[in-house]
Amino acid sequence: MLRWSDDTHTLQVAVRDLVGGRSELGGLAMSARARSRAGGQLHRRIQDEEEGDAEVAWTHVEEVEGWRCIVHARVDGLVDDLDGVTLIDEIKSVGLGERALMEAPVPESWRRQLQLYLHMAVAAKRPDPVGRLRLVSLVDGSQRVVQERPDPEVGRWLRAWLRARVRTRELGLAWRAERRLRPVPFPFSELRAGQSEILDATVDAVAQEQVLAVTAPTGLGKTAPVITGVLREAFRQDLGVFWATARGTQRWIVLDAVQRLGEAGLPLRVVVVPSRAEACPDCARGDCVGTAELADLEGLASQGIVTPEEVRAEAGRQGACAWALAVELAAHLADVVVADLNYAFDPDVYLRPLFASGAARRWTVVVDEAHQLPDRARGWASARVDAPLLDRVDASFPGPFGAPFRDLVDEVRGWLYAEAGSGEARRWEVEPGALDDVLDRFDSLAYEHARLREANPLGIADDPWRALGQAIFRFSAYAEHEGEEVVSLTDGMSLQLICRDASFLLRDRVAACASLIATSATLAPTWFWRERMGVPSARFAELDVPSNFPAENLRVIVARGVSTAFRDRAKERTRIAELVERCVAAIPGNVALFFGSFEQMNDLLGLMELPGRERVVQRPAMSHAARAEAAAEMAEPGKVLCAVLGGVFGESVDLPPGALAAAIIVGPAFPPPDLQTSLLNDWYERRHDDGFGLASVQPGMTRVVQAAGRVVRTPNDRGAVVLVCRRFLQTELQQYLPRAWVPEGSSKPWEELAAFFGQ
Numbered sequence: 001m002l003r004w005s006d007d008t009h010t011l012q013v014a015v016r017d018l019v020g021g022r023s024e025l026g027g028l029a030m031s032a033r034a035r036s037r038a039g040g041q042l043h044r045r046i047q048d049e050e051e052g053d054a055e056v057a058w059t060h061v062e063e064v065e066g067w068r069c070i071v072h073a074r075v076d077g078l079v080d081d082l083d084g085v086t087l088i089d090e091i092k093s094v095g096l097g098e099r100a101l102m103e104a105p106v107p108e109s110w111r112r113q114l115q116l117y118l119h120m121a122v123a124a125k126r127p128d129p130v131g132r133l134r135l136v137s138l139v140d141g142s143q144r145v146v147q148e149r150p151d152p153e154v155g156r157w158l159r160a161w162l163r164a165r166v167r168t169r170e171l172g173l174a175w176r177a178e179r180r181l182r183p184v185p186f187p188f189s190e191l192r193a194g195q196s197e198i199l200d201a202t203v204d205a206v207a208q209e210q211v212l213a214v215t216a217p218t219g220l221g222k223t224a225p226v227i228t229g230v231l232r233e234a235f236r237q238d239l240g241v242f243w244a245t246a247r248g249t250q251r252w253i254v255l256d257a258v259q260r261l262g263e264a265g266l267p268l269r270v271v272v273v274p275s276r277a278e279a280c281p282d283c284a285r286g287d288c289v290g291t292a293e294l295a296d297l298e299g300l301a302s303q304g305i306v307t308p309e310e311v312r313a314e315a316g317r318q319g320a321c322a323w324a325l326a327v328e329l330a331a332h333l334a335d336v337v338v339a340d341l342n343y344a345f346d347p348d349v350y351l352r353p354l355f356a357s358g359a360a361r362r363w364t365v366v367v368d369e370a371h372q373l374p375d376r377a378r379g380w381a382s383a384r385v386d387a388p389l390l391d392r393v394d395a396s397f398p399g400p401f402g403a404p405f406r407d408l409v410d411e412v413r414g415w416l417y418a419e420a421g422s423g424e425a426r427r428w429e430v431e432p433g434a435l436d437d438v439l440d441r442f443d444s445l446a447y448e449h450a451r452l453r454e455a456n457p458l459g460i461a462d463d464p465w466r467a468l469g470q471a472i473f474r475f476s477a478y479a480e481h482e483g484e485e486v487v488s489l490t491d492g493m494s495l496q497l498i499c500r501d502a503s504f505l506l507r508d509r510v511a512a513c514a515s516l517i518a519t520s521a522t523l524a525p526t527w528f529w530r531e532r533m534g535v536p537s538a539r540f541a542e543l544d545v546p547s548n549f550p551a552e553n554l555r556v557i558v559a560r561g562v563s564t565a566f567r568d569r570a571k572e573r574t575r576i577a578e579l580v581e582r583c584v585a586a587i588p589g590n591v592a593l594f595f596g597s598f599e600q601m602n603d604l605l606g607l608m609e610l611p612g613r614e615r616v617v618q619r620p621a622m623s624h625a626a627r628a629e630a631a632a633e634m635a636e637p638g639k640v641l642c643a644v645l646g647g648v649f650g651e652s653v654d655l656p657p658g659a660l661a662a663a664i665i666v667g668p669a670f671p672p673p674d675l676q677t678s679l680l681n682d683w684y685e686r687r688h689d690d691g692f693g694l695a696s697v698q699p700g701m702t703r704v705v706q707a708a709g710r711v712v713r714t715p716n717d718r719g720a721v722v723l724v725c726r727r728f729l730q731t732e733l734q735q736y737l738p739r740a741w742v743p744e745g746s747s748k749p750w751e752e753l754a755a756f757f758g759q
Contacts (some may be wrong), residue, residue, distance in 0.1 A: 001358040004169060006690060009066055011165065015073045015116050018161060019109040052079030052087065056121060060120040064162045065170075071158075075117055090114045091134045095443040096641055098142035101135060118150040119158065139444055168297055168332045175269065175301070176238055178283060179335065182267075184232045187224050187260035192272035192715075193548035195225040201543045202229025202517055204366050206237070211516040211535045213370070216545040217738060218521045218709025219717075223368075226517055227257045230364050231268075231335070240334060240363045240512050242354065243255035244341035246372040247652040248274075248624070251338050254368070255305060258336060261303050269301055271330045273339035273351075274308040279323040280315075297325075301333040327353055341367055345509045346380050355512045362514040369651065371702055374532035377502035381486060383474035385416060386494035405465065408441050412468070420490035425675055426678055430488050430497075432643035435476040442469045471497075487679050498676050500683040507534030516585040521709055522702040528694060547740040554712050554738075555720040555756045559583075560745040564596070564667030564725040577607035580664055582750040583722055584610055588757050589661025590634055592641040594707040596669040601642060604666065610640055618643040627653055634659040645669040650710070660711045662720040662753070668733060670700040693732060701736035720756055722749050 002014040029143035056078045060071040077089030092110055094101060114131040121129035131148035191199070198214055204227065205212035230241050243254045251272060258270050276283045289447050300306050300314055306329065308322075315322035331353035332336040343351045344365050354363055367373055390409050397405040415438075419428055449465060475497050478486045485501040510516060510533055523529050526542045562576050584591050591613075598620060605615070616633050618641075619626070627648055634641055635656035643649035646669065671677045677695055685691030704723070711719035727733060729745050737743065746752050 001352070002165065004168075006173060009068060011069045011107045011162070011169070013069065013071055013162075013165075015027060015071060015113055018071070018116060018158070019113045052077055052082075054078075056123075058117075058120055060123055062162055064159060065166050067162075067166045067169075069162045069166070071116075071120070073117060073120060081127060084127055086121055087131045087641055088114070088117050088121060088129060088131045089134060090117065090131065091136060093136050093138050095138055095440065095446060097137060097139045100448065101137050101142055101144050106133065106135070111146075111148065112154070114148050115151050115154040116158065116653045118148060119154045122150050124153075124257055138440075139413070143486060151286040164214050168328075171298060171301060172332050175333065176235075179267075179717040180235050180238075182235075182265075184228055184266055185261065185264045186228050186233065187257050187264060189425050191225065192221055194220055194545040197543065197545060198222060199225035199229045201541070202226050203233050205517060205541055206233035206330045208475045208541075209515050209539070211510065211513075211533070211539050212516040212518065213523050213529060213540070214517065214519045214545070215523045215526065215543070216519070216521060217547040217549070217740070218706070219713035220545065220548060222519045223253050223257050224260075226366055226519060227254060227261070227336075230366060230517060231261075231266075232487055234335075234364055237514070238361065240354070240472055241336045241362055242363045242365045242513075243336060243338045244344045244365055244367045245338065246341055246369045246376065247648065248340070250368050250652055252365075253654070254336075254338055259305065261671070268304060268335045269325060269333055270305040270336045270338065271311075271334040272305065272307055273326050273337060273343060274322050275329055275340065276349075279308055279312065279326055279437075280321050283321065283323050288320055297329050297333055300325075300329055306334075308621045327351055330354065333357070337363075341373060341376065342380075344513070345373065345377060345506060347505055347509065348380065349608050350509060355509070357512075364515040364517070365513045366517045366519070371520040371522045371529065372519075372651075373507070374502060374529065375699070377506050381474065381478050381481075381497070381502055381505055383471040383497040384494055385412065385468065385471050385496075386473075386492075387413070387416065389464060389468060389471075390414035390416070393468050396464055396640075397452070401448075404445055404448065408438075408445065409468075411441070412438065412472070416493070416495055420493055420495055425490060425492070427487065427489050428495075430475050430479040432538045433476075434479070435472055438472055439469075439476060442472065489675065489679075496676075498679055500680055501532060503532055503534035505534075505548070506532075510535055521738075522705050522736075525698075528698070547738065549712055549717070549740070551713050551740055551742065553715075554741070555719065556708075556741045556743040557722050557749045557754070558726070558728045558743050558745045559722060559724045559747075559749045560726040560729060561747040562724060563727065565727065566673070570601075573604060574607060576666065577604050579724065579749070580604070581608050581610065582668065583753055584613065584640060585662055586753040586757070587662045587720070588721075590637065590639045590641070590659055592643065592649070592660050592663045592710055593709070594643055594645050594663060594665045594704075596667045597645055598726060600666065601644060605642060613638055615639075617650055618647060622648070631655050643707075645700075645707055650703060650707040657713065657716065660719060662722065663708055663711050664722040664724060665704055665707055666724045668697070668700040668727060670696040680698045697732055698736060701733055705736065707739060720753055722753070 002017060004010070030156065054077055056075040058073040058075060060073070061070070062069045075088055076091045079087040090110070090113060096104060109390050110133060114133050118129045118131050129150055133146040133148060135144040135146070139142070188200075194216060198216065201212060201214065204210075214222060214226070227243075233239075234241050245251055255270070255272070258268050262268060273279075300310065308326070311326045311329070312322045315325045318325075330351070335371065337354070342349055344355065353359060390413050393409050394406055475488070475495070478497065480497070481504060485499060485504055487498045487500060489496050489498065518529070530537070559579055562572050562579055564572070580593065595604065605617070616630050616639055618630070622630070629651050630641075630649070632640060641649060641660075645665070680695035681691035683691070684694040686693060708721045711717070711721060723743065728743065734743065744752070
């Protein structure tokens with residue numbers, strides 16, 4: 001990690017930062033986990049066998065454009081004045097057998113590392129430096145030695161690398177000095193009711209380095225006061241702003257706000273960081289060799305909002321990796337970064353140039369739709385291995401060259417059958433270290449995997465080998481939390497790792513944020529959200545903003561004559577379909593029907609007659625273009641949107657203004673009563689004496705309130721929400737409804753609707 005001292009104009013950098021850690025072969029080296037366990041022992045053994053000194057610390061100083069640049073190195077082995085020669089050893093442990101080791105090309109980054117050591121030796125006037133790159137197999141102990149002599153080009157490359165970093169730093173410093181002089185206006189002509197409270201609370205939270213949970217109704221307009229508040233204090237403290245979204249469809253809201261700020265006279269540098277696979281096709285295949293180490297960022301930095309398309313075009317012109325270029329631009333020159341929340345919180349993929357200890361600056365993070373983050377994080381520490389996955393791996397490695405991969409799959413299959421062969425659901429324990437040998441086998445096949453994928457490329461998301469390796473790694477990595485936060489179990493012919501509480505993952509990531517602003521219409525109960533985020537109570541603040549919309553503009557009706565409970569669903573399905581039909585007929589405008597699942601939606605829609613209405617139906621895994629087309633259709637009259645609770649149309653995609661007159665929500669969408677829900681129920685029952693409420697009712701009602709928020713979006717909107725199921729009248733469910741709602745039970749909700757819309 002680069003360490004800057006702007007006061008003294010000093011940059012400190014380690015050689016590993018200069019060369020990077022990736023192999024262009026996509027995995028010649030074993031994983032860092034494997035090397036730390038086995039490679040460290042091998043390093044020490046070889047060092048003990050050799051003459052000279054081991055683990056020698058060096059520093060090298062370059063003066064670059066007024067900055068003192070100090071390069072730190074730690075040499076594996078050094079023999080001074082060996083017959084007039086200075087011998088420098090760099091040892092690399094690899095997961096290849098002898099034959100593969102001798103055939104494999106040596107990663108350029110390893111050669112560059114040794115050449116930098118040689119350059120430092122020449123600069124220190126050490127006699128006749130010679131480098132030895134020693135590649136040592138952790139599979140069979142075989143060695144390959146590559147000799148290097150000093151290359152004068154490396155010194156020029158080093159100065160160019162440092163010069164690029166210094167210029168980027170000075171660009172950022174100059175820009176931030178200029179922006180500190182500029183006031184941050186509100187992006188609209190006036191603040192609505194409730195927005196001033198959000199703005200003030202945001203400024204205070206950033207100033208005091210707090211975690212602020214803002215609960216406010218959908219449509220109130222949380223984005224504008226939050227972005228204004230964080231920028232005002234971020235400018236004062238010289239912080240960056242990271243806007244984290246749960247879905248890409250939410251980006252346009254903040255981008256519209258910063259665009260308006262620019263039009264109001266506040267120039268901002270905004271970088272949209274897409275997924276790695278979206279940014280760089282080579283990264284998606286796992287074989288990208290590009291970097292952004294000498295990239296010219298000035299042209300891109302002068303723009304307002306830098307889109308992924310613009311970064312890809314510039315990366316193509318410069319021969320750089322578009323992903324690396326986007327991250328470099330975000331880390332050093334952006335005022336606001338807009339990206340998926342996993343790039344701030346997922347321990348495996350968070351952006352280290354922004355959030356690692358010693359990063360160039362600190363960041364205040366805004367999490368939009370923050371109610372989704374704790375459950376998203378549980379997925380990061382969960383895994384599943386089953387027979388269909390193993391079959392897909394087998395099928396992806398046909399022929400004789402795939403034999404080593406199929407052999408390893410057979411070993412994993414044996415493990416699966418041994419643990420889950422009975423087919424019954426039960427708990428089991430993964431002992432720490434039990435899977436190390438299997439993981440080493442995965443590592444040892446990395447080079448062969450890369451070579452096979454060159455001939456038959458697959459995207460990271462489509463490669464079952466990667467999916468299996470990731471699952472096995474998670475079983476091993478989180479075994480230490482087994483039994484409490486994480487549970488291992490068999491369920492049919494599968495082995496599962498289920499994370500019940502991801503606060504142990506999120507705690508450090510939240511601590512790395514200078515401050516955090518979480519916004520949602522459904523954070524209640526906030527103590528529960530705070531606990532699952534791992535936020536200390538002393539750092540936590542909250543703001544609950546009431547609705548500023550006229551209460552009479554929203555009618556909430558509970559259809560008490562039917563039940564959508566699972567035990568009643570078969571016998572009630574015809575009555576539910578008829579009720580929905582009559583309600584739709586009583587509503588003069590467009591309607592959204594929300595269901596608990598695709599299965600329930602398809603079943604009930606097959607029973608419904610909706611004369612004079614055109615159905616706009618959500619499909620599983622809709623593309624971005626298909627979602628946008630469906631949303632645009634809702635601007636036309638005579639439409640019925642049919643969607644699932646918790647999906648993009650229920651939480652993320654904003655429909656055209658005034659698109660809906662009503663929403664009909666069929667059931668509270670509790671999670672299915674499966675083993676995972678049962679484990680969560682048990683966890684919350686033991687911790688809070690409310691297992692069913694926190695494991696089922698809270699997430700189900702969150703989806704309901706989010707979907708209902710699609711109707712009334714402005715103070716002038718008028719609409720209705722029909723909650724189809726008598727259970728919505730229970731206190732246990734109503735405690736999660738917004739305070740402004742006044743639900744009324746009715747056995748004939750279509751009559752209530754006709755009266756409401758006839759006013």
